[in-house]
Amino acid sequence: xxxxxxxxxxxxxxxxxxxxxxxxxxxxxxxxxxxxxxxxxxxxxxxxxxxxxxxxxxxxxxxxxxxxxxxxxxxxxxxxxxxxxxxxxxxxxxxxxxxxxxxxxxxxxxxxxxxxxxxxxxxxxxxxxxxxxxxxxxxx
Amino acid sequence: xxxxxxxxxxxxxxxxxxxxxxxxxxxxxxxxxxxxxxxxxxxxxxxxxxxxxxxxxxxxxxxxxxxxxxxxxxxxxxxxxxxxxxxxxxxxxxxxxxxxxxxxxxxxxxxxxxxxxxxxxxxxxxxxxxxxxxxxxxxx
Numbered sequence: 001x002x003x004x005x006x007x008x009x010x011x012x013x014x015x016x017x018x019x020x021x022x023x024x025x026x027x028x029x030x031x032x033x034x035x036x037x038x039x040x041x042x043x044x045x046x047x048x049x050x051x052x053x054x055x056x057x058x059x060x061x062x063x064x065x066x067x068x069x070x071x072x073x074x075x076x077x078x079x080x081x082x083x084x085x086x087x088x089x090x091x092x093x094x095x096x097x098x099x100x101x102x103x104x105x106x107x108x109x110x111x112x113x114x115x116x117x118x119x120x121x122x123x124x125x126x127x128x129x130x131x132x133x134x135x136x137x138x139x140x
Numbered sequence: 141x142x143x144x145x146x147x148x149x150x151x152x153x154x155x156x157x158x159x160x161x162x163x164x165x166x167x168x169x170x171x172x173x174x175x176x177x178x179x180x181x182x183x184x185x186x187x188x189x190x191x192x193x194x195x196x197x198x199x200x201x202x203x204x205x206x207x208x209x210x211x212x213x214x215x216x217x218x219x220x221x222x223x224x225x226x227x228x229x230x231x232x233x234x235x236x237x238x239x240x241x242x243x244x245x246x247x248x249x250x251x252x253x254x255x256x257x258x259x260x261x262x263x264x265x266x267x268x269x270x271x272x273x274x275x276x277x278x279x280x
Contacts (some may be wrong), residue, residue, distance in 0.1 A: 082222035
């Protein structure tokens with residue numbers, strides 16, 4: 001089921017790196033945060049507690065596989081995961097590798113930036129390896 | 141195991157509304173956000189993917205029970221859940237009822253506020269019922 005005018009019902013929400021029947025993993029276009037991925041439920045639901053237990057477990061298993069892949073590939077100082085959806089109330093998870101020298105650290109990425117930062121070609125290169133790391137962990 | 145100088149190893153992190161061997165649920169002292177609860181793992185671990193599968197499932201079961209109780213009691217417009225831990229790298233979940241007229245909506249609560257808001261005695265009164273709602277869902 002999809003909801004009219006819902007962004008994540010009407011479009012993938014970014015380049016799809018992996019998907020199954022339940023959800024897709026997309027790359028987030030956020031130049032300050034290479035390696036930032038989003039796990040988006042395919043069907044339209046508003047809250048995690050609107051899912052049944054097996055859907056919820058299936059989705060969280062993907063979220064944790066994504067966190068593991070991001071940790072392995074990006075080697076961040078900290079992982080941030082969040083399900084907010086105030087702008088797009090369709091269940092999705094932000095999975096964000098954080099670094100002590102990133103634009104907002106230790107604040108959440110939604111806060112006022114603490115510093116300017118030049119792009120990191122090394123982190124961008126690592127982020128290119130995430131699709132492969134997801135396939136290794138989650139299969140096709 | 142606890143970590144020296146870790147805030148959540150050294151103190152409960154707020155008034156404890158419910159707890160088991162694995163985690164505790166505390167009230168967050170945030171006057172703009174009555175009903176904001178935090179689920180804190182008891183042992184020291186940095187990331188969700190540092191837990192084994194059964195610990196992780198046990199913790200998430202509490203997070204979802206908390207979300208359900210908060211939805212029932214607070215009747216928010218949206219739920220936000222997040223595991224960040226940049227300041228206190230000890231696994232904990234923010235469970236936050238959001239309202240269209242709250243200080244930051246639709247931004248995350250960590251963003252620049254969008255408006256001023258007088259306290260809501262009605263929401264504060266509802267938040268007082270959360271301890272009971274948690275007991276109903278999670279038992280003693």
